[in-house]
Amino acid sequence: MSKPVTRREFLNLIAATGGVATVLGVGGALGLIPASTQASVPNLMPLNGQRRRVVVLGGGISGLTTAYELGKVGYDCTVLESSHRCGGRIMTVRHGDLIDEIGNPQICKFDDEPHLYFNCGAARLPSSHKNTLNYCKELGVELEMFINENKHALVHDPDLNGGKPMRNIDVSTNLKGFMAELMFKGFNNAELDQPFTDDEAAKLLAVIRQFGDLDEDGRYSGSLRNGYASGGFISDPVQKEMIHVRDLLKANTGLLRSVLLENEGETAPMLMQPIGGMDNIIKGFLRKLEGKVEYHAMVMAVHDHGDQIDVTYDQNGQRLTITADYVFNCIPSHLMVGIENNFPEEYRSAMKSIRRGEAFKGAFQMKQRFWENEEIYGGITWTNQPIRQIWYPFHGLLKQKGVMLAAYDYGGGSGFMRMTHDERIEAMLSQGEKIHPQYREMAEHGITIAWHRMNHMLGCSARWGARTPENERNYQILQQPAGRHYMIGDQISRKSAWMESAIQSAHWAMAHMDQRVRAEAGA
Amino acid sequence: MSKPVTRREFLNLIAATGGVATVLGVGGALGLIPASTQASVPNLMPLNGQRRRVVVLGGGISGLTTAYELGKVGYDCTVLESSHRCGGRIMTVRHGDLIDEIGNPQICKFDDEPHLYFNCGAARLPSSHKNTLNYCKELGVELEMFINENKHALVHDPDLNGGKPMRNIDVSTNLKGFMAELMFKGFNNAELDQPFTDDEAAKLLAVIRQFGDLDEDGRYSGSLRNGYASGGFISDPVQKEMIHVRDLLKANTGLLRSVLLENEGETAPMLMQPIGGMDNIIKGFLRKLEGKVEYHAMVMAVHDHGDQIDVTYDQNGQRLTITADYVFNCIPSHLMVGIENNFPEEYRSAMKSIRRGEAFKGAFQMKQRFWENEEIYGGITWTNQPIRQIWYPFHGLLKQKGVMLAAYDYGGGSGFMRMTHDERIEAMLSQGEKIHPQYREMAEHGITIAWHRMNHMLGCSARWGARTPENERNYQILQQPAGRHYMIGDQISRKSAWMESAIQSAHWAMAHMDQRVRAEAGA
Known part of the structure; x- marks a missing residue:
């Protein structure tokens, strides 16, 4: 999207394309579109006294989610955490x-x-991340607003304003004014060959004028929207001087983008944070998992035997093994690659393919x-x-x-x-x-x-890279279990780095396992 | 700004004006513009044991500010409040x-x-209202964020989407996409006769593309910015269907304005509210004014005698008079008009001229x-x-x-x-x-x-109306004292209805009186 074009290229583009024509049309189904995230917690079959052992590798939020949910329906879960603390990148x-x-x-x-x-x-916790929010509610984690966008905060670029920081709102108000003038003119082109009614055209112009605070003639000459140069309460407000677009364009494109766009995508919903620190979510899970987490437990080997799966780990110099029915593993893939295992070659190879941020x-x-x-x-x-x-x-x-x-x-x-x-x-x-x-x-x-x-992590979130057929195949392979072993975490999601992804990944894997358990039970 | 134009009028406008040309230019002083509101609390001369009596009419925030600040430097203040509570429209x-x-x-x-x-x-308390914030700090009033704009909230118009509410972000994302296409085309016009360098043109196009999430060809075809139709974490995000601008234009212009504009002007800074209720600010003042507020005290008459000023009031059937050096009056002007006084005719007439919302x-x-x-x-x-x-x-x-x-x-x-x-x-x-x-x-x-x-108020904030010479003259008259009587409150400000205006009005009047007291004292 940010590929720059030269003026010549631009003129060619304009010549080659019809502009807004294709945007116009009647209708489209406009129902109130559902929230992007649905609660994904699976409806797990309670074990009712049947014994099922699960080992969770890694005390990240996906691992804790797994131990918590499986514990609720009667699974015997142990979390092996290599460091002195749980939470991983929730720290x-x-x-x-x-x-x-x-x-x-x-x-x-x-x-x-x-x-x-x-x-x-x-x-940051987007309010559209329903599963994360639900756990906050369930675990008694109090939330407050997180302020992401603040138009009174600053913009700094050595090329902008001689390197002196400017307020975001001064840049954005003036840039929008200029952009609205462009639209006002551009509309001339568009409406000539578009079937706008007079009424639609008038509305659109009114909206464009308001967008940029243009005068009656469609000109932008500064605004009171970015505050006053002085006065405003007891004396008259004095409008700030208009800033010329040429001066604003001295800034880096990426910086202008940050200024002009409000919160979008993942940060468009209200953002929240737990009062007192993000790890209050981890503490919330741990309150429900007392006695189930082993710290300083370094996983040494995972062996799937078909009817069961063994995890060997080292804790304070002792070598221990747990035999389990299933393993859920949120150890970062690039570290798991170095841990002894008998996974299929294509699974190991898929793990190796994931880069880390x-x-x-x-x-x-x-x-x-x-x-x-x-x-x-x-x-x-x-x-x-x-x-x-x-x-x-x-x-x-x-x-x-x-x-x-x-x-x-x-x-x-x-x-x-x-x-x-x-x-x-x-x-x-x-x-x-x-x-x-x-x-x-x-x-x-x-x-x-x-x-x-960082110890025990050595990387930030997974970076899957471009959606090549190879990456796609690796993703499919790792989302499926290798025998009784499930990889989980935001690393096995379409949107790494969010708690919501980690939680949904755990839910997905538990739902998959649940089907197998139901099948075994003849349910 | 919202006057609609027909298509024909629009074409005339375009023909008559040069468009963005005048916006382009070099320079302008771009220093980091100071915050719009400065602390306005006057540097009052302490009385050092000299006796000065002040009666404050009305327990609105301007009245309480006056009693609080004058009390600090030794004035003997009494607040006469006609109702059972202080705060006026802070309720x-x-x-x-x-x-x-x-x-x-x-x-x-x-x-x-x-x-x-x-x-x-x-x-709502805008964070740019420094004096209001300073009192919160000084009086121990705890604040939290107030959420004004939320793109996940709804927009409803019987003509829009068949009357079914839509999310703000769905309207704004699609409208912006269309507007960016217009700009993309409009730029063609503009840049032909403007001295943009290739680099500037490229930057501007990049910014326009990013503004509207256009594709390489400058077309808008929907966005992931307004969330997903489905998926996004474990499965791929599915883009929502693009909404056609014609469908959006069915909404009322004012409504589209509300959607498209983010917080602006007074609501552009972060907004706050006292935790637990706005009247905690009033309670904060009252903690400092113990014994100084008379409730159910209906002012019956104000008489200025040149060297002193008398206020007569009724309290629980008793008729009482206080003789004071100065009176500060935040009784709504349209009620004060009906209270006996000996103010100059032009002052009374100015009071009568103010309408109320x-x-x-x-x-x-x-x-x-x-x-x-x-x-x-x-x-x-x-x-x-x-x-x-x-x-x-x-x-x-x-x-x-x-x-x-x-x-x-x-x-x-x-x-x-x-x-x-x-x-x-x-x-x-x-x-x-x-x-x-x-x-x-x-x-x-x-x-x-x-x-x-509402009892004791019978009106919302003052509405001064258009800046006619007559209104302007009335404003000047009322801002100045009538003898020893000062009108205060947001009613005597350029921006009624805000606490900040009321506070600054009180500060202005106290500073004026302070000069007179200093003169009397030969200071």
């Missing part, structure tokens, strides 16, 4: 917590207060919530520096301190991954102070997390 | 509260729970938060029925019940004003159930408030 760091990055272990030094935490991985996040505790003095309450500031984003915490509103996301590099391959902790901190400070002059002075107790170096 | 109703509408008194029957309240008047709000307690099952969390549903809006409470998320705004008619003159309480309730039910079928069954304990009939 909240607070005062005294260990960040277990290989070669860069850190103890978090944030003040010991409930609002001073950092969600190192999962940080490299994501980096950094955060500072800020001595003062200086952004609130600049009328920024929550939301994201965009920059085209390597830190990419700054997230202002909304929670803790008007308190003294807050923990701010200071870098979020989800593209992989950036310099952050290869830096020492101190170099990362310095990069975050020097880039942050280009946006907020007081940044360096305010920042304390910085933490950094490179997910592809 | 939160909970279990057992009286709604003091003349001819329609109601006792609120909501369940007695903290999240089951209704803000009958002021309901008629606003109507209604609310139901809902037995279940059925909207959350439809993935609506907070925000506004727009309809072109007389109820105009439905507001879904975000607070109380995932609890059983919630109080929903069921009608908000701010236009005045609607039928609601002239209906009995029962007729209003029935209108709210029958219109609400066109949007949510289960509405009638879920609704209980409805309340209705017609502000122009």
Whole structure:
């Protein structure tokens, strides 16, 4: 979508295509379209005293979902978690917590207060993710709003406004004004050969004018929508000077996209977060799984014997084996590849094919919530520096301190991954102070997390890559069980990196197993 | 802005104007524009034991601000409030509260729970309203987000989609796609005679494509941005069918405007609300004004004697008079007109000139938060029925019940004003159930408030009308004191109906008085 075209190419395009003509037409079924996500929790057959043993490999949210749901209907479940904590990429760091990055272990030094935490991985819960929400409700996890988009937050690009940050709303209001002028003219073309009625044409023009705050002649000359240069309450509001589109176009295209688009797709619904940290969802599951989770349990081997399946693991120097009916496995595929198993070759090969993302996040505790003095309450500031984003915490509103996301590099391959902790901190400070002059002075107790170096994970979410026939085949193979072994997690979904995907993957696999159990039981 | 034009008029317009040409240009001063609202609290001279008596007429937020600030520097203040409560149009109703509408008194029957309240008047606190926020901070009023815009909320128009409600995001995504196609074509016109460089043109096209999710050829054919028809996690996402612009144009223009525009102007900054009800701000002030507020104190006369000013009031049948140095008066101007006074004729005449708005709000307690099952969390549903809006409470998320705004008619003159309480309730039910079928069954304990009939107020916010020379003169007259008497409140501001305006008005008047006191003191 973002492929740039030259002016010449553009003219050819216009010549070659009919424009809006094909968009016009009558009808289409317009019923209130159902919510995108339906509750997917399977209707499992209760065992009623029959014994079924299940081993869950990995205490990520898909593994915990499995142990929780199967436990409800009578399965005997054990979760083997290799690290000291459950949750995987659902990880909240607070005062005294260990960040277990290989070669860069850190103890978090944030003040010991409930609002001073950092969600190192999962940080946003779209309200359309029904299954995740349902578990929050069921497990008593209290939620609050997460502010993703805030038009009062900033945009920074060295080429824009001489490198001085601008408010999102100043960029977007002016860009929209210009775009509306284009539409106003473009409509001239379109309506000549389109069967708009006068009434439709008038409506469309009215909407276009309102979209951009154009004057009666269809001109944009600034707006009061992006606030006032001064006044507004006791004295008259003074309109801010119009910003010329040419000046806005100095910014990077991706940055303009971030400004102009509101929340879309996964972030279009309301976003939420558990009050006090994302890992409250994990804690909610663990309250229901007491005695069922083994920590520091490193899986060494998985052997499917046809009528049963063995899992061998190492715990505190002891080698232990559990014989089970089924295994559900959310160990990252690229780590599972290195664990002894007797899976079919095509299954092993499919596991090997999945690449992992490299994501980096950094955060500072800020001595003062200086952004609130600049009328920024929550939301994201965009920059085209390597830190990419700054997230202002909304929670803790008007308190003294807050923990701010200071870098979020989800593209992989950036310099952050290869830096020492101190170099990362310095990069975050020097880039942050280009946006907020007081940044360096305010920042304390910085933490950094490179997910592809995190112990027991060594990677962020699965990246399946382009929908090639080969990738597609591998996906199909891994979604199906290998004997009594099910791969689960967001890694086995069409939309990795979301909790909802991990949960739905677990539901899918349990439903599949349930059919087998029903068949065995002659049900 | 919303004046419709016919196709013929439109063609003339296009012919008559040069389009985007004038928008293009180099430069303009683009510094990070300051926040629109500055803290306006005046630097008052402390009295240091000198005695100064002030009477504040009316316990609205401007009156309380005055008593609070003057009290801090040693003034002896008394607030005379005619009703049983302070706050004026800052009014939160909970279990057992009286709604003091003349001819329609109601006792609120909501369940007695903290999240089951209704803000009958002021309901949104823009984060740019610095003075209001500062008082929240100073008075220990805890705030939370208010969700104004929610693209998952609904749009309803009998002419749109056969009267079946649609999600806001389905309308806006499809409308934007069409608009982007128009721009894509319109750019052709524009760039021919504009000095865009190839690079600028490419950027602009890229931004336009991304704005509307157009394909490589600049065509819009639906999007995944408004969610999926199905799938998305375990199975592939299925794109929703494109909705044709002609079908969207069936809706009322004003409704389309509400859909397409995000929060703008006063609601563009983050919006907040005090946790537990807007009147917590009033309670915050009252904690600082103990013993200084007289309730049921009806002002009968104000007489300025040049060197002092007398206020006579009736309290529980007693006629009392206070002699003061200054009076600050936030009694609604149209009521003050009927109270005996010796103000100059032009001042009285200016008071008479201000019209008042008629606003109507209604609310139901809902037995279940059925909207959350439809993935609506907070925000506004727009309809072109007389109820105009439905507001879904975000607070109380995932609890059983919630109080929903069921009608908000701010236009005045609607039928609601002239209906009995029962007729209003029935209108709210029958219109609400066109949007949510289960509405009638879920609704209980409805309340209705017609502000122009509320006791001691008889009107909503001041409506100054067009900026005619006469109105302008009246504004100037009323902003200045009449002798020792200051009119205050949002009624004496350029933007009535906001708490910020009322507060700034009080600040302005106190600063004016402070200059006089300093002069008297020879300071």
